[in-house]
Amino acid sequence: MEPDAQPAPPPFARLAGHPLRWRLLRELACSDRRVRELAALAGQPQNLVSYHLAQLRAGGLVTARRSSYDGRDSYYRLDLERCALSLAAAGTAVHPGLRLGPAPAPPAEGGSRQRAALFLCTGNSARSQVAEALARDRSGGRVQAFSAGSRPKPIHPHAVRVMAERGISLVEQRPKHLSALAGRRFDYVITLCDRVREVCPEFPGHPGYLHWSIPDPAAAGGAGEDA
Numbered sequence: 001m002e003p004d005a006q007p008a009p010p011p012f013a014r015l016a017g018h019p020l021r022w023r024l025l026r027e028l029a030c031s032d033r034r035v036r037e038l039a040a041l042a043g044q045p046q047n048l049v050s051y052h053l054a055q056l057r058a059g060g061l062v063t064a065r066r067s068s069y070d071g072r073d074s075y076y077r078l079d080l081e082r083c084a085l086s087l088a089a090a091g092t093a094v095h096p097g098l099r100l101g102p103a104p105a106p107p108a109e110g111g112s113r114q115r116a117a118l119f120l121c122t123g124n125s126a127r128s129q130v131a132e133a134l135a136r137d138r139s140g141g142r143v144q145a146f147s148a149g150s151r152p153k154p155i156h157p158h159a160v161r162v163m164a165e166r167g168i169s170l171v172e173q174r175p176k177h178l179s180a181l182a183g184r185r186f187d188y189v190i191t192l193c194d195r196v197r198e199v200c201p202e203f204p205g206h207p208g209y210l211h212w213s214i215p216d217p218a219a220a221g222g223a224g225e226d227a
Contacts, residue, residue, distance in 0.1 A: 012061070023042050034076070053076055059086075060079060060086070117188045123153045123218075124148050125218065126155070127193065128147035128192055129155055131190070132145040150195070186205070188209075194213055
């Protein structure tokens, strides 16, 4: 008698189970990256990294886009929503009771030191201002948040309105040039657009540099780029 055919492993298990692909997923969970940066972090040839990135893209776990700075480079990004759905499907494929549980509660406020984070975009008028306010509000005091821009301009009224609808005021915040914070120490410096990443200065203390490229919300309203 022929043995029963066994179902193939779910896509997430097949894709993430490869050591290099798992490393790439872990790196992209922290920051958008260019292929040469991923190759350097993984210590692997660029053509091999490109091959495995193509596998992750074909599986829908990773996306790629052209840099909005000059259009020549491509940035790779982890699709968190697709990963979450694929991971949940992998669990239930083993047993229906293996569902994703709620995220663990953050540590108690006294359990770790306060972290300093700087959010940068070009205009410091929407993306970085919103990120600063959200980090301060949602961290319960665990994150000391700041924001700045390479070409500051007034805070966009839509950003003020949207945050006010969520109970967070931007009225007291002011745009500032990134040079105003150049000598300050941060645990993390997070660039939110490709343009500002290219001109981001070195900050003292060797902070962690992360890149989360977020589309310009002001451009959607016809106000142009660089918010």
